[in-house]
Amino acid sequence: MEKFVGSPTHWLFGHALEIQQTGSLDKVVSWAHQFPYAHQLWFGQFIGFLNIYEPDYAKAVYSRGDPKAPDVYDFFIQWIGKGLLVLDGPKWFQHRKLLTPGFHYDVLKPYVALFAESTCNMLDKWEEKSRKDKSFDIFSDVGHMALDSLMICTFGRGDTSLGHGDSSYCLAVSDLTRLMQQRLETFQYHGDFIYWLTPHGCRFLRACQVAHDHTEQVIRERKAALQDKKVWEKIQKQRHRDFLDILLDAQFIQDDNMEKLEEIIEKYPHAFPLWIGPFQAFFYICDPDYAKTFLNRTDPKSQYVQKFLSPLIGKGLVSLDGPKWFQHRRLLTPAFHFNILKAYIEVMAHSVKTMLDKWEKICSTQDTTMEVYKHINLMSLDIIMKCAFSKETNCQTNSTRDPYEKAIFEVSRIVFHRLYSFLHHSDIIFKLSPQGHRFQKLNQVLYQYTDMIIQDRKKSLQTGGKQDNTQKRKYQDFLDIVLSAKDENGGSFSDADVHSEVSTFLLAGHDPVAASISWVLYCLAQNPEHQERCREEVRGILGDGSSITWDQLGEMSYTTMCIKETFRLIPAVPSISRDLSKPLTFPDGCTLPAGITVVLSIWGLHHNPAVWKNPKVFDPLRFSKENSDQRHPYAYLPFSAGSRNCIGQQFAMIELKVTIALILLHFRMTPDPTRPLTFSNHFILKPKNGMYLHLKKLPEC
Structure with a gap:
């Protein structure tokens, strides 16, 4: 200087x-x-x-790339928070990149008419004032016109809708602008402690409160209005969408409005940003070429997967990255060899037949409407407990629900709601909330239950009980394999690793599979011609279904196509996410900086009209060999792709085939038109209020 x-x-x-x-x-x-x-x-x-x-x-x-001057820009934080004006470095670059599409000329075009309308309103006032043949102050009118235009573009409400609250907001903004300039020019006011004690500082805080209260009120009212489908459709037909409508897109994802997601994807078929609260953005992709570029990298799982799921399942395959993930993947791969999976077919069939016996008692020989999802959920839990622990829970027939069963059903809902409540992203706030307390209790139940089974098995193995137990069971369960797994150096899983991988297997092998089975039944009920064709195929292969073999499952080609089409239409896992460890450049030249959270929307990819013809139509022939060969290899990703694809996808497919085949042999399903289906997107896409189907018992073959 x-x-x-x-x-x-x-x-x-x-x-x-x-x-x-x-x-x-x-x-x-x-x-x-x-x-x-x-x-x-x-x-x-x-x-x-x-x-x-x-x-x-x-x-x-x-x-x-020097940072903004804190002596100036920090004064704005109390008023506008840490937005683009105040930010620096990678965070600024991230926000700038994500906000740039909001100022694309296609978005700005509809605003021209709004600006003209506000200007004409101002000119009408001037015309009236000019009749008095006196000079008048135009600055306040121009300022009001500019604020009016901005409020319409931001909130969808301007001069014509200004009530008392809006007038107070205008006065508050005027005050804040003047007080900010005054503070910049008065060096005594540069210290926060002194400034907040002065009359000007107190007035600044009051004006901030008025501005914040007005903004929050408008947001609350818009959220409430958007719950009405008619209002939402009206907004979609507007010549423009205001800034608040765009920010509230995230609310519709949280509210399970998958149709809304489809509308966004139709407009932005490659990618788009989605904001959760004012500071956290996700970059959604739904294009096959984008997906290929994204999945063929080694970026770590999203911090939200780590942060929200790790307390529940520990450091297992779902949450691990790098060399540790590679070690676990290699040790666990033998657990999903077809020779291991073959033995599970009989276990699965036994659990399915237990469920069908219940259905027969309920249905007798007459047409009956039944909520099937709760039955399928229990059946899937029964299967996973047997395959993981060889544990007979009798959860399908017990009238009182097991504590583990209750906990596993509730905990995923809490985790999902935490993801879309940005205040709960803070560990401190979440732990102090009622949901956080509940999560801790449920997590303790799950941990103690799993730990007790693991310790009992280890004791059994130490006393030489392995051979006897395995011979009685006729198969190795997942816990057997995890406890005996060793790498080329003789290394094995630690106690914490065993607990994490077993917990991961239970979570990943229960909820998604139960949801997928339910969606297949729903799609077949909605499409009776495909249901009947699957039934004829299964009868021709299995006869009365008294036994099922590995080779027979491989012969069910049309049933497999129907399962795959269901995975496309309603993917049980609708998205996966990664945090970019380095900049990412897509094939079309678009780039993202390191640090961005990228979400591959599997639902969006599978419903993208630029990728799939008539994406809402259930058409199993999309998965015939000739059609599959012509399709982009990354257009269909129900189990992800690349090195981190789902290790348990064959396990899931076997359970689906066994379950669907046995149900088709015993029951005909039709939809219940009085019970419309809604989605509940708690990490796993499942029926929100249950799934009601008409079931008719079929005569024995």
Whole structure:
């Protein structure tokens, strides 16, 4: 600074008094003539700036990535929070990149008519004032017109809808602008402690409160209005969508409005940003080429997977990354070899027949409407407990629900709601909330249950009970394999690793599979011609279904196509996410910086009209060999793809085939038109209020 000269300073106030007495702009012009390149500027004796006026100086400064000046920009935080104006570094770059599409000319075009309308309203006022043949102040009118336009573009409400609250908001914004300028020019006010104690500081805080209250009220009202489908359809037909409508897109994802997601994807078939609260954004992709680029990298799982699921399942395959993930994947791969999976077919069939016996008692020989999802959920839990632990829970026939069963059903709902409640992203806030307390209790139940089974098995193995138990069971369960797994160096899983992988297997092998079975039944009920064709195929292969073999499952080609089409139409896992560890460039040249959370929307990809013809139509022939060969390899990703694809996909497919085949042999399903289906997107896409189907018992073959 000493190399740049400047005008003399006051011993206490620096240049502050000159600016206040002369006016900041007049003084700046005077200094620019006196010092044509740059000069010192002091507010007091300790806060100094370098004012520059020369183009080459400006080019040198703005070509760098220096942070914003905290002595100026920090004053805005109380009013506007940490938005684009205040941010720096990677966070600024992330926000700028995600917000840029909001100012695309296609978005701005509809605003032209709104600007013209606000201007015409102002001109009407001027015409009335001009009749008095006197001069009048135009600045307040222009300022009001600009604010009116901005409020319409932001909130969808302007001058014509200004009530008392809106008028207070306008006054508050005017006050805040004036007080902000005053604070910048008064160096005594630069310290927060002193400023908040002054009358001006108190007024600034009151104006902030008015502005925040107004904004929050408008957001609450818009959220409430958007719950009405008619209102939502009306907004979609508007010539423009205001900024608040766009910000509330995330609310519709949280509210399980998958149709809304489809509308966004139709408009943005490659990618789009989605905001959760004012500060956290996700970048959604729904294009096969984008998906291929994204999945063939080694970016870590999203921090939200780590943060929200790790307390529940520990550090297992779902949450691990890097060398640790690779080690676990290699040790667990033998557990899903077809020789291991073959033995599970009989276990699965036994659990399915237990469920069908219940259905027969309920249905007898007459047509009956039944909520089938709860039965399928229990059946799937029964299967996974047997395959994981060889544990006979009798959960399908017990009238009282097991504590583990209750906990596993509730905990996924809490985790999902935490993801879309940005306040609960804070561990402290979440742990202090009622949901956080409930989560801790449920997690303790799950941990103790799993740990007890693991410790009992380890004791059994130590006392030589392995051979006897395995011979009785005729198959190795998942726990057997995890406890005996060793790598080439003789290394094995630690106690914590065993617990994590067993918990992961239970979670991943229960909820998604139960949901998928339910969706297949729903699609077949909605499409009776495909249901009948599957039934004929199964009868031709299985006969009365008294036994099922591995080879017979491989012969069910049309049933498999129907299962795959259901996975496309209603993927049980609707999205996966990663945090970019380095910049990502897509095939079309679009780039994202490191640090962005990218979400591959599997639902969006599978419903993208640019990828699939008539995506809402149930058409199993999409998965015939000739059609599959012609399709982009990353257009269909129910189990993800690349090195981190789902390790248990064959287990899931076997359970689906066994279950669907046996149900088709015994029951005909039709939909219940009085019970429309809604989605509940708790990480897993499942029926929100159950799934009601008409079931008719078929005569024995």
